[in-house]
Amino acid sequence: MKQNILLFAFLLLATTSVAQPGGGRRWINTNSPEVHADQTVTFRYLAPNAKEVKLNAQFADGKPFTMTKDGDGVWSVTVGPIEPDMYPYEFQVDGIRVMDPSNPDCFPNENFKGSMVEIPGKEPYVYSIQDVPHGDVEYVMYDAPSIGATGRMVIYTPPGYDPQGDKKYPVFYCISGTTDTDEVYFKVGRINFIMDNLLAAGKAEPMIIVMPYGNPAAYFPPVPMPAPGSAPGAGMPQTDLFSTELMQDIIPFVDKNYRTLATREGRGIGGFSRGGGQALRNGLKHTDKFAWVCSYASGIGVEDLENNYKNLIEDPDKTNKEMKLIWTGVGNSDFLYKMATDFNAALTKHRINHIDFICSGGHTWMNAKLYLHETLPRLFQTANY
Amino acid sequence: MKQNILLFAFLLLATTSVAQPGGGRRWINTNSPEVHADQTVTFRYLAPNAKEVKLNAQFADGKPFTMTKDGDGVWSVTVGPIEPDMYPYEFQVDGIRVMDPSNPDCFPNENFKGSMVEIPGKEPYVYSIQDVPHGDVEYVMYDAPSIGATGRMVIYTPPGYDPQGDKKYPVFYCISGTTDTDEVYFKVGRINFIMDNLLAAGKAEPMIIVMPYGNPAAYFPPVPMPAPGSAPGAGMPQTDLFSTELMQDIIPFVDKNYRTLATREGRGIGGFSRGGGQALRNGLKHTDKFAWVCSYASGIGVEDLENNYKNLIEDPDKTNKEMKLIWTGVGNSDFLYKMATDFNAALTKHRINHIDFICSGGHTWMNAKLYLHETLPRLFQTANY
Numbered sequence: 106m107k108q109n110i111l112l113f114a115f116l117l118l119a120t121t122s123v124a125q126p127g128g129g130r131r132w133i134n135t136n137s138p139e140v141h142a143d144q145t146v147t148f149r150y151l152a153p154n155a156k157e158v159k160l161n162a163q164f165a166d167g168k169p170f171t172m173t174k175d176g177d178g179v180w181s182v183t184v185g186p187i188e189p190d191m192y193p194y195e196f197q198v199d200g201i202r203v204m205d206p207s208n209p210d211c212f213p214n215e216n217f218k219g220s221m222v223e224i225p226g227k228e229p230y231v232y233s234i235q236d237v238p239h240g241d242v243e244y245v246m247y248d249a250p251s252i253g254a255t256g257r258m259v260i261y262t263p264p265g266y267d268p269q270g271d272k273k274y275p276v277f278y279c280i281s282g283t284t285d286t287d288e289v290y291f292k293v294g295r296i297n298f299i300m301d302n303l304l305a306a307g308k309a310e311p312m313i314i315v316m317p318y319g320n321p322a323a324y325f326p327p328v329p330m331p332a333p334g335s336a337p338g339a340g341m342p343q344t345d346l347f348s349t350e351l352m353q354d355i356i357p358f359v360d361k362n363y364r365t366l367a368t369r370e371g372r373g374i375g376g377f378s379r380g381g382g383q384a385l386r387n388g389l390k391h392t393d394k395f396a397w398v399c400s401y402a403s404g405i406g407v408e409d410l411e412n413n414y415k416n417l418i419e420d421p422d423k424t425n426k427e428m429k430l431i432w433t434g435v436g437n438s439d440f441l442y443k444m445a446t447d448f449n450a451a452l453t454k455h456r457i458n459h460i461d462f463i464c465s466g467g468h469t470w471m472n473a474k475l476y477l478h479e480t481l482p483r484l485f486q487t488a489n490y
Numbered sequence: 491m492k493q494n495i496l497l498f499a500f501l502l503l504a505t506t507s508v509a510q511p512g513g514g515r516r517w518i519n520t521n522s523p524e525v526h527a528d529q530t531v532t533f534r535y536l537a538p539n540a541k542e543v544k545l546n547a548q549f550a551d552g553k554p555f556t557m558t559k560d561g562d563g564v565w566s567v568t569v570g571p572i573e574p575d576m577y578p579y580e581f582q583v584d585g586i587r588v589m590d591p592s593n594p595d596c597f598p599n600e601n602f603k604g605s606m607v608e609i610p611g612k613e614p615y616v617y618s619i620q621d622v623p624h625g626d627v628e629y630v631m632y633d634a635p636s637i638g639a640t641g642r643m644v645i646y647t648p649p650g651y652d653p654q655g656d657k658k659y660p661v662f663y664c665i666s667g668t669t670d671t672d673e674v675y676f677k678v679g680r681i682n683f684i685m686d687n688l689l690a691a692g693k694a695e696p697m698i699i700v701m702p703y704g705n706p707a708a709y710f711p712p713v714p715m716p717a718p719g720s721a722p723g724a725g726m727p728q729t730d731l732f733s734t735e736l737m738q739d740i741i742p743f744v745d746k747n748y749r750t751l752a753t754r755e756g757r758g759i760g761g762f763s764r765g766g767g768q769a770l771r772n773g774l775k776h777t778d779k780f781a782w783v784c785s786y787a788s789g790i791g792v793e794d795l796e797n798n799y800k801n802l803i804e805d806p807d808k809t810n811k812e813m814k815l816i817w818t819g820v821g822n823s824d825f826l827y828k829m830a831t832d833f834n835a836a837l838t839k840h841r842i843n844h845i846d847f848i849c850s851g852g853h854t855w856m857n858a859k860l861y862l863h864e865t866l867p868r869l870f871q872t873a874n875y
């Protein structure tokens with residue numbers, strides 16, 4: 106029987122051997138995370154000398170769980186039942202945040218190092234690996250003259266994609282957020298499985314999904330230290346570089362090397378968090394390039410919109426005719442809730458057609474998967490409004 | 491000017507803001523690793539409350555470096571100059587082993603969680619990203635009925651590979667070692683860049699490189715805990731599953747979905763550590779399937795060879811005619827040095843043609859890259875002996 110599991114969702118490396126006082130070695134159970142059938146999960150961490158080990162997990166809104174140590178020095182806690190989803194978590198060992206060493210399923214990130222646990226439901230979810238045709242996920246190296254480096258991005262092509270065939274595909278550009286990397290939509294968002302499942306159910310248009318790295322400034326040596334008293338942001342990556350790279354290098358590369366519909370109607374852009382801001386800024390500025398724009402937990406400041414996006418708001422009828430989709434989603438406990446909903450209100454005020462999707466939850470990748478699931482079926486369809 | 495750096499080789503996320511006693515926030519330098527032009531490297535780790543932070547790095551043979559804390563709570567140490575290469579490292583924070591949180595370049599693994607640092611040389615190395623055509627690196631999902639799950643593997647296709655074209659390519663199967671995953675040859679071994687560079691220099695035959703996961707037992711829920719006193723290995727993954735999966739699922743999938751030369755002369759197998767053992771056991775047992783076999787820091791026990799590989803040793807002339815390459819490499823301080831060289835001696839005793847490559851160094855991925863660089867040019871050439 107085919108199991109609906111992805112590689113690493115369950116892990117066998119369950120035991121570690123320890124020396125015994127009388128000589129020889131003995132096996133102890135360090136399997137972690139151990140997901141039980143009742144949706145509880147046991148987490149384990151071997152640290153005989155630690156004084157305190159806690160579990161931080163996104164299924165618990167950041168409230169840490171106390172773990173207890175057994176005679177072998179294995180700290181553990183069993184929590185749940187937990188609502189089926191994929192969650193980031195970490196251990197806090199005497200105050201030090203660490204990944205789960207027993208779990209190879211990592212959250213790729215520039216500065217935090219989390220592990221991922223999947224709680225399967227009774228039925229497969231839209232992001233579950235299922236017995237359907239799978240598209241290809243490629244790590245693609247490309248020339249990026251605008252930043253003077255070789256770049257890397259992840260590209261999904263749908264099942265049946267033929268690089269030499271006649272059929273051309275629309276392209277959805279999906280931009281990573283602050284500290285996330287080009288791997289995040291694949292490794293954490295499962296965008297490929299969501300797309301595979303939607304396609305198998307006939308619920309989405311086959312498309313190419315391009316996942317560039319939203320922080321090309323990382324290609325460069327560090328910027329000088331900001332002076333004491335500098336505003337926050339002074340030491341932050343130069344995100345405007347991304348727009349240059351997207352327009353000058355990434356889109357031309359994709360249109361040259363893939364069977365794309367290289368028109369505004371065949372091109373969408375979306376992103377989570379800072380990537381959502383980049384999607385909006387590029388998508389709504391360059392409406393000649395993009396007809397489909399999605400913002401996942403992000404927004405453009407109202408003043409910014411009114412001052413710098415006159416192209417969008419001056420003639421709503423024209424905009425509404427041209428833009429096939431402007432979609433924004435945000436969770437009602439997201440720290441960017443106000444920004445996202447203020448932006449929605451500004452679009453409403455200017456009579457710009459758009460879809461707001463307000464749901465429960467915070468600034469999480471559980472929600473980001475939900476936004477992907479909501480928007481991918483809407484992209485490149487005849488009409489959304 | 492094009493920089494010979496890979497994404498993440500240098501990282502900008504150099505600063506963190508901390509609250510100031512008098513109010514407001516101030517920027518501090520948490521950039522890590524900071525690789526200097528003179529091949530020294532500064533490592534930094536923010537942990538105001540830690541009592542002791544050390545750096546463990548493979549460029550130092552495991553000897554830890556003491557780090558010192560500044561007034562902001564940033565522990566740091568500058569080491570080197572270090573010989574150019576890519577090295578795994580970790581911090582040891584009050585005895586707890588952690589990745590470098592500022593570095594997204596991770597060592598994918600089932601149980602340790604290391605970070606990677608690259609020290610570039612004055613000239614690009616064979617694993618450096620260079621301004622040459624790049625092959626594609628795909629993460630491929632496939633049906634694996636033999637283990638009742640959907641599997642994942644990484645597949646490299648060379649520049650110019652055309653899935654619909656007439657040209658067929660030989661295939662090199664590269665098997666991951668104990669606790670390594672299907673990502674390791676790509677993320678740590680840089681096998682794609684090594685191959686790109688060799689091809690650009692005309693030094694290798696274009697080939698498909700298939701990187702399956704050497705531990706399909708990880709697909710399954712944990713085996714029962716071994717009884718107290720069980721031999722080491724009782725709780726270890728069932729590595730023989732891999733041979734079944736390779737023969738029944740992986741090779742047929744690859745031959746069906748890629749433009750392969752589906753002959754023994756068009757098929758090679760290699761691997762590092764346990765993956766080297768799997769390569770030898772499969773390659774030398776199924777000589778009807780493989781004509782090229784490489785072992786990187788591994789071996790088959792002499793008794794095992796003599797008892798169970800009579801097909802290979804009974805008629806050396808036949809074997810030497812059939813096998814295009816048997817290659818073994820090992821470092822002179824590798825913990826498997828004796829096993830590997832005993833195996834070499836046994837081949838020599840039985841007059842089986844083979845190449846031994848004995849170099850400095852231990853059981854490391856610095857050496858594994860070297861073995862790849864030595865063997866990839868020999869694969870699928872007319873003659874090696």
